[in-house]
Amino acid sequence: MIEKFIKNDQFNFISKQVAFIKDSTKQHIPPRVLASVYELSNEKIMNCVPNITPEQKRILDFSTLKTVEDYDQAMMELEAYRLPFPTVTEQQLKKLFPKSKKLKLPDLTGVDLTRVTYLSWNDSRSNKKYLLYDLDGQLVGIECAFSLSTKNNTCSICKCQSDVTFFTTKTKERDPNNPDYFRSIGNLICADSNKCNKNITDVAYLEALLRDSLRK
Numbered sequence: 001m002i003e004k005f006i007k008n009d010q011f012n013f014i015s016k017q018v019a020f021i022k023d024s025t026k027q028h029i030p031p032r033v034l035a036s037v038y039e040l041s042n043e044k045i046m047n048c049v050p051n052i053t054p055e056q057k058r059i060l061d062f063s064t065l066k067t068v069e070d071y072d073q074a075m076m077e078l079e080a081y082r083l084p085f086p087t088v089t090e091q092q093l094k095k096l097f098p099k100s101k102k103l104k105l106p107d108l109t110g111v112d113l114t115r116v117t118y119l120s121w122n123d124s125r126s127n128k129k130y131l132l133y134d135l136d137g138q139l140v141g142i143e144c145a146f147s148l149s150t151k152n153n154t155c156s157i158c159k160c161q162s163d164v165t166f167f168t169t170k171t172k173e174r175d176p177n178n179p180d181y182f183r184s185i186g187n188l189i190c191a192d193s194n195k196c197n198k199n200i201t202d203v204a205y206l207e208a209l210l211r212d213s214l215r216k
Contacts, residue, residue: 002080002081003055003056003081004080004081004082004083004084004114005049005053005056005081005083006049006078006081006082006083007082007083007117008082008083008085008114008115008116008117008197008200009117009200009201009202009203010048010049010201011078011082011114012198012199012200012201013044013045013048013201013202014045014048014060014075014078015075016201017041017042017044017045018041018045018062018071018074018075020037020041021037021038021041021071022068022071024037024038025068038063039063042061042062042063045060045062046060046061046062048060059078059081062074079114082114082115083114084113084114084116085113085114085116085117085118085119085134086134086139088105088119088132088139090104090105092139093105093141096132096139096140096141097130097141097143100123100126100128100143102125103123103130105121106121115197115198116197117133117197117200117203117206118131118132118133118157118193118196118197118206119131119132119133119193120132120193120196121193122146127145127146127148128143128144128145128146129143129144129145129146129167130142130143130144131144133206133207133210135207135210135211140210140214142169142209142210142213142214143169143170144167144168144169145167145168145169146165146166146167146168147165147166147167148165149165150163150164150165150191151163151164152164153188154188155188155189155190155196155199156187156188156189156205156209157187157189157190157196157200157205157206157209158190158196158197158199158200158201159199159200159201159202159205160190160196160199162190162191162192162195162196162199163190163191163192164188164189164190164191165188165189165190165191166186166187166188167186167187167188167189168184168185168186168187169184169185169213170183170184171183171184171185171212171213171214171215185209185212185213187209
């Protein structure tokens with residue numbers, strides 16, 4: 001049985017490094033410089049998965065690849081090692097969002113969960129956006145208010161230029177001297193979470209946002 005270990009954002013990162021290598025081969029650059037491009041990108045690929053095992057290291061070792069066709073074949077083989085987003089149940093949703101009594105999961109039929117870093121959907125009835133993520137091995141979620149209007153800007157999560165919407169989430173932080181106090185966090189994120197999941201290569205900001213939002 002194949003051990004799946006590559007998360008969506010890591011696979012996206014590897015894909016971008018391979019795309020950079022393939023693009024570099026089309027440029028008229030000296031062989032020594034091209035060799036450096038290969039070496040640096042291959043090193044980044046090797047280091048994109050933390051706590052890598054010897055077997056995983058072997059799978060991500062692209063150092064012997066020479067041609068565009070070699071890299072295309074390696075990426076096709078890497079698909080088998082993509083780690084899917086965890087299965088989410090209605091019971092988990094109730095625990096994560098106890099105040100949202102009628103909240104239901106979106107229809108995930110046809111959704112490839114190996115291409116999902118975070119799961120997000122809009123509830124048009126309440127004008128809320130829900131975001132789920134596997135943080136430190138535990139499924140967590142935040143509820144956000146979002147703007148219906150979009151504009152072209154940089155997404156805070158995937159760091160790519162896109163049609164973004166402004167969303168705010170109330171943190172769990174409380175002031176013992178003021179029971180009505182709450183702090184909210186605002187961000188610009190992709191209006192299309194599928195596109196965001198396709199572009200994200202680093203989860204540092206997403207995880208920082210979640211930790212800040214969930215901190216009590």
